[in-house]
Amino acid sequence: MDLKENQAQANAKLPTLEKISYSFTDMAGNLLYVSMSSYILYFYTDVFDIPVSAAGMIILIACIVDAISAIFWGSIVDHTHTKWGQSRPYFLWLAIPFALSTFLAFTAPNLHGVVKLLYAGITYVLAAGVIYTGIQTTISAILPNLTLNPTERIGANSYRMVGSLIGSFITSTFTFPLVAFFGHGNDKQGFMIVIAIFGVAAICLLITAFKNMRERVPVSQKSLPFKLSLKATVGNAPWYLLVISFATFWIAQADRNSFSTYYAKYNLGNAELAAVFNGLQVLGIISSISVPFIVKITNKTATMLIGLAIGAIGQAMMAFVGGNFILVIIAWSVGVLGSALAMAMPFAMLADTVDFGEWKSGIRASGFLTAVGSAFCIQLGSGFGSFIPSKILNVAGFVANKTQTHQASSAISFCFIWLPVIIYGIVACIMIFYRKYEKMEPQIKADLMARAEKRN
Template structure:
């Protein structure tokens, strides 16, 4: 009964189930496009910047990123609680697109600055600025980008559609950063990489801030949210018995170990195994092929379901990675294999963002508490930061153990370590993630009834008032 009611709900009677205008979906895409213009700069190039520009030893650089990412992951929990306590005329999440846009640009620029420091002072500067940019500020932006989705609409199809737009924007941002960062560094720096990174990140920062301001102008939150702040204690109650949320958090955190590893080690693989660091721009630029996945997701989900779509992506991603090892002697075939991996991993990367919105509904249905900020912060920003930290730390330790030394021809052992980190480590991780997600099928089958029950409860509350 209520499943039909949900699908046929009059949008004027209940704006929470409204269809989203195309302009709003495009503006929502701007949020992640802006985020990736700067964050992908950090996730893809900060390790290289530290070791080859700022001259920090690889083991020290890896430790900085790991420690910073742990701090960043913890900050995601606080950001989620902050969002749940935010009540403005603009909504809960939307105002942060305005408030954090310029600090994000400045913070990232500081992270890519290389002042004349030495020893401990250099390490402290790198750690502080990375935490500021990637943790405190970007984590706040990432939290609100994901937290706003369940508040845009209760319509599951519209959520999937909006998330697909977001992923397209994300991939365009990644493409621009990955393709043009190193060429712009070379062009603007004119042989001075420090100056090149400063000017390049400044340019990306201006564009990112403008995109976030446009998103603030055009995006709206429609799902009614209690004006009473959700306490941290009640946010935790929204996790009690929320098994689908536990599954997604576990899977997504582990998945991002592979994603960060692939992003950061493409530069090492290109420079030391292929002999040309500029080829990293080819690898990273091909991330734009993920748009194929993002556009296809709504159709694939209709044919299968969300869980199956993610598993299909993991399988394709693993196949592409493994194929790179088979054809490693032919650069053209390596690029083809990499492209296959990109398409697959993009399917897998996109789905949890949409599925997290469903776990917010499940948490409210199960516990009576709706905590979109906390649940999505831990499920997205926390997972990305924690996974990214280990995604840089683990392979950096592998390289250090293999005797890697920057700026030199690598030994056979070091070259093999780079290949393993770049190619095979993601395959292993994808298999682990798939094993976790198999258990999600049960909870996806419950979603229509859960949304119907929530709408019925909302109507009863409105009638009582």
Template sequence: MKEIVATSKKSNPLVKKLAYASTDGAGNLLFCIISSYILYFYTDVYGLSVGAAGLLLLIARIVDSFDAPFWGSIVDHTKSKYGQSRPWFLWLAIPFAVATFLAFSTPNLSGTAKVVYAGITYVVAGTIYSGIATPITAILPNLTNNPDERIHLNTFRMVGGNVGNFAAVTFALPLVALFGGGNDQKGFSLMVGFFGIIAVALLFFAFFNLEEINTKKAVSIPFKDSLKAVKGNWPWVLLVLANLAFWMALTVRTSALLYYFEYNLGSKELVPLINGISIIQVAGMMSIPLISKRLKKTGTMLFGLGLAVLGQLLLFFAGSSMVFLIISWAIACIGSGIACSMPFAMLSDAVDFGEWKSGIRSSGFLSAMGSSFCIKVGAGLGSYFLSIIMARTDYVANHVQSSQALAGIQFVFLGLPAILFILSALPMFRYYKYEKQEAQIRADLVVTRDQAN
């Protein structure tokens, strides 16, 4: 009881907030390179056909996604002097960097061996990323019991993640050109290696500056008991559905951007600039604590998704007008930044709901399925839909595209993300009723934990 009350009355120090921000900064620094450039790398650098690359990504992501409950269960079973989630930032930092480097390497292979190498390295990098992403989300309900502080911490996390994303998508191609000197295979490998060193340093910083509560008396939870925290946990189910559709939309948009600017606009050199402008979504993320006070968490997410859809629709009318395009893109990025942030904060409430409903606090399992599972399956499905549409509209890598192929690229960059953002919004209308129960749930949990002590 003392721990709960004390935590709820004080804010976390700045260094702790920066440490939490660095976790997602490191994760996004490498994972956003994978999600944004892996399809382009496979088709235009590594030499796979767009159909083969898309199918490979789908199969790999589906296989890879099954590691989410695995990692969730591992986190729930972790008992160390460092805590439950925190030690994984130390243990997996270097393997994550090495695996991502190998995924963007180009050994002298051909035929089936080439595809197998791509598939294995992609799955390994994704699996280790889940081992990083799961404790990033799972640790939040164990950093503080104060719901307002959770939103503040999550805001720092998402801003840190966005900075990582900004660095990755803005400087990746210039660094490829700098390091490669015209050899994109060499350039991609060295660029990922450079970012990998930074990611390792950020994860070490997080490990040494975070501290967990609610875990001192935590007991290992059998996997079958983790599933009990899912039964009747409708807030969690709704968040999973919304987050899955959101990551499909975001992956389609980010992956199609390079194709759209290179072939439809003939301005590949503008890609770093456009990606750099996406940093504006930090403004939306930082405004979340203020917005959520007026609109609550559910309304804040719906507001973000609405802005994302509006921005996508405005891009249809931008054409080659750079000013209109930048304004439309900024609106879309601010909206998607807000919408991206909210599920991670709301998953903490779903963990509380699961404990209140079943008596089982399964932070790792629920967080893994609600975050890394959605990210990876959404990314896999998004990449697959993108590749299928491009293949069926006769896209040919490194060639002048037909009018049909250009129409396909335009649809996957502008139209398909808007449709998926709308699908993401639908479950959230149902979430309102559960958000109204949160204050009573937290009060009940305080009594239950006090009685247990």
């Protein structure tokens, strides 16, 4: 294949089937990962009978370990060269281990003391970290290798986010009702059965994605040493901005997801209302579908800032509607639309930082840069998103399955409503500086094409 054919293929328009299959990757990931991020703290405290402070520490330690593993996963991807590509084979290789490890994490054997804590920590690290981090890394790393066309990347990422939200919707809406249905009052049994069902579905989705996707952008057939992967970060200012902002953003996301259960159960008086909160995450599909249109009218940076502003407004509205559940739901829905819009952008923007890194250093480290920019940020942010609120609850005197004091109820409200608002403001301040680098993207793409012509 000559240079022009390679360039045409690298800039090709992606088939709809491939975009749909790409959506299956995050749909599968969220069927299981959202189960962990939304319910594992509740599972530990109210089902597995682990103290809230210990549970929060387990999640934080595990997520820090998992975040570090993302760095190694990125290097592993950059060392991978198969007939199927760099990232695509991992959808096949990790599907069954992912489902099995998540099942074990939601299994509550009759253990006590340190042994129980070790079991919880090891299974969480294995499921939410080592294996899921590998899947999340390859989901993000494959995007810059699907096409060089920025419009197609935005479109493919929008499909991905729709799949992600569908997976979240299924998990968030049906987990508690299904746990009650299959458990017949035994939540331990109910969680095991439900996670097993989600696991089988995730395996099927990941294998389908593996079958239908293709990596078109040529990459070096030589393994990329870790020190060269690090070199791709040198001077990569837009990547730094995304890593810092996305890790911070995920503190808010993890906090919102995990504390919806506590807010519903202890402040609104009905734990099953958490399924309504989490189920409404599906409204984020509207935001995901609208991303290409908003970006076309404005730009990627502005789109993320708009999402953060809407998310903050929705969160703040919940503080002023009292116990009126209808008004709480309206406010929450506004927040969902904003957070989904903001969350979609870094995944697409990471592909552009891979181009920036190659333009700056001559090294295309798609695995490493996207691993740190996505899986690392999600794991680190999620860890602190559970740890910080758990410490706040512990100081406020929270006791699981008891009527809460005014101080504990106020702490739950703060964590669920105001902590995300504060974090969204911090992220917005960071992302303002990204626009400078977004304006450089057309020239960067032209320079990379010119370099490819010279090499050939």
